[in-house]
Amino acid sequence: MLRRLIPHPLLSLTLGVVWLALVNKVTPGNLILAVLFGFVVPLLTAPYWPNRPKLRNPVAMTGYVLIVLWDIIVANVEVAAIILFRGRDNIHSKWVDIPLDLTSSEAITVLAGTITMTPGTVSATLSADAGSILVHCLHTDDPAAVRDQIKSRYERRLKEIFE
Amino acid sequence: MAPVTEILISFFIVISGIFGLVGSYGLIKLRDTMQRLHAPTKATTLGVGGALIASMLYFLLVKDSFSFHELLITLFLFLTAPITANFISKAFMVNNLRPKDVPETGRDYGWAIYDDPPQLKEPEAEGKGE
Numbered sequence: 001m002l003r004r005l006i007p008h009p010l011l012s013l014t015l016g017v018v019w020l021a022l023v024n025k026v027t028p029g030n031l032i033l034a035v036l037f038g039f040v041v042p043l044l045t046a047p048y049w050p051n052r053p054k055l056r057n058p059v060a061m062t063g064y065v066l067i068v069l070w071d072i073i074v075a076n077v078e079v080a081a082i083i084l085f086r087g088r089d090n091i092h093s094k095w096v097d098i099p100l101d102l103t104s105s106e107a108i109t110v111l112a113g114t115i116t117m118t119p120g121t122v123s124a125t126l127s128a129d130a131g132s133i134l135v136h137c138l139h140t141d142d143p144a145a146v147r148d149q150i151k152s153r154y155e156r157r158l159k160e161i162f163e
Numbered sequence: 164m165a166p167v168t169e170i171l172i173s174f175f176i177v178i179s180g181i182f183g184l185v186g187s188y189g190l191i192k193l194r195d196t197m198q199r200l201h202a203p204t205k206a207t208t209l210g211v212g213g214a215l216i217a218s219m220l221y222f223l224l225v226k227d228s229f230s231f232h233e234l235l236i237t238l239f240l241f242l243t244a245p246i247t248a249n250f251i252s253k254a255f256m257v258n259n260l261r262p263k264d265v266p267e268t269g270r271d272y273g274w275a276i277y278d279d280p281p282q283l284k285e286p287e288a289e290g291k292g293e
Contacts, residue, residue, distance in 0.1 A: 021231035076182055076209035079201055083189040093198050097266040116245035117208065122200050123245070124252040128272035128280045134265060136252065138201040 007046040012038035060161045067153070071118040079120055082139050095124075096143045098150055099132045107162035108133070114154050121146065168224045172217050179213025186210055196255045204248045211240060 006012055016038035023030050042049075082091060102108050108130060112123040120138040127133075140146050189202025215233040222230045253276055256265070262277045272278050 018235065021235050024231050072205075072208055075205050079189070079205040080182060080185045083185055083192060083202060088192060088194060091193070091198065095265045097269060099269055112249065113241070113245035116204055116248045117241065120201060120205075122197070122204060122248050122252060124197075124249070124256060126275050127268035127270050128275045128278040129270055130275075130280075131270040131272075132268050134268075134274055136197050136200070138198060 006039070006042065008042045008049060011042045011049075015041055056163065057161050060157065064154075064157050064161060067157070068114055068118065071153075075118045075120065079138065082120070086139070091139050092141055094137045094140055094143050096121075096135045096137050096140075096146050097132050098135055098147050100130070100155070101151075102155060102159060102163065103130075104162050105130070107158045110162075111150075111154055111158055115150060118154075121150070165224075168220070172220050172224075175213045175217035175220065179210050179217065181210075182213065183210035196259070197252060200248055200251055200255075204244055208240070208244065212237065 016034040019034040019037050020026055020030060100108065100111075102111060108126070112126075112133060115121050115123040115133070115135055120140070122136045122138075124134045124136050135146070135150070137143065137146055186202050186205070190199050193199045193202060215236055219230060219233045222228055256274075256276055262273060265274065268274060272281060
């Protein structure tokens with residue numbers, strides 16, 4: 001019964017919090033609206049979300065976000081340095097294929113997003129069976145090192161969080 | 164406004180300006196679409212981020228009110244930037260690259276833009292059989 005009334009508790013919570021942040025003021029009226037949105041929107045959109053994404057370890061998620069934020073700052077400086085100080089012909093771009101151990105689609109989505117936001121890499125596409133991911137590397141001379149870094153730094157942590 | 168506050172806020176605004184500029188310069192300097200994609204997805208994150216941090220500090224330290232909007236902009240930016248990059252790179256691959264230009268998948272199936280996923284192949288084959 002509760003499951004039918006609140007099909008996605010996490011989504012309800014997110015919607016409520018985002019609404020309060022959008023109006024930027026916690027008043028009783030806004031609170032009621034936030035609860036209403038958190039309640040109604042998941043009910044209306046439930047048919048498009050057949051199963052609940054599972055978060056096995058939500059606490060580890062905080063650590064992951066902090067690591068990624070730090071890496072984004074480093075990535076910005078690195079990419080800026082490449083753009084400014086490397087000659088046009090001295091930038092060695094490479095495609096790198098990375099085999100995935102992750103199976104849940106949420107985890108793969110987060111990994112692809114992380115790869116795009118962090119040091120010199122953009123995720124381009126998945127293989128048709130979602131078993132590996134194609135990454136474009138702005139400047140590298142050692143594709144194996146890039147692969148190892150993504151697998152050990154991000155994929156291992158995501159596996160702990162989602163699977 | 165205390166001098167320390169002013170220096171802190173202007174520091175973040177300058178950082179934001181520098182990275183925004185470098186990101187735009189990268190668009191001109193880099194050679195092909197895939198390389199150019201790196202400049203706006205990254206250098207600009209800190210460009211926008213710096214402006215948002217400066218704005219938060221301004222409201223927090225000068226106006227004495229906490230504003231959630233900057234946090235939301237950060238969140239939405241982090242959700243949308245990778246998806247935009249992903250779509251541009253896919254469109255580029257479909258138009259300009261052949262499967263032999265990129266590495267093998269190392270799986271039974273090719274990359275998703277050139278090859279159908281396993282689940283979609285089977286019902287189609289059944290439909291044709293009937």
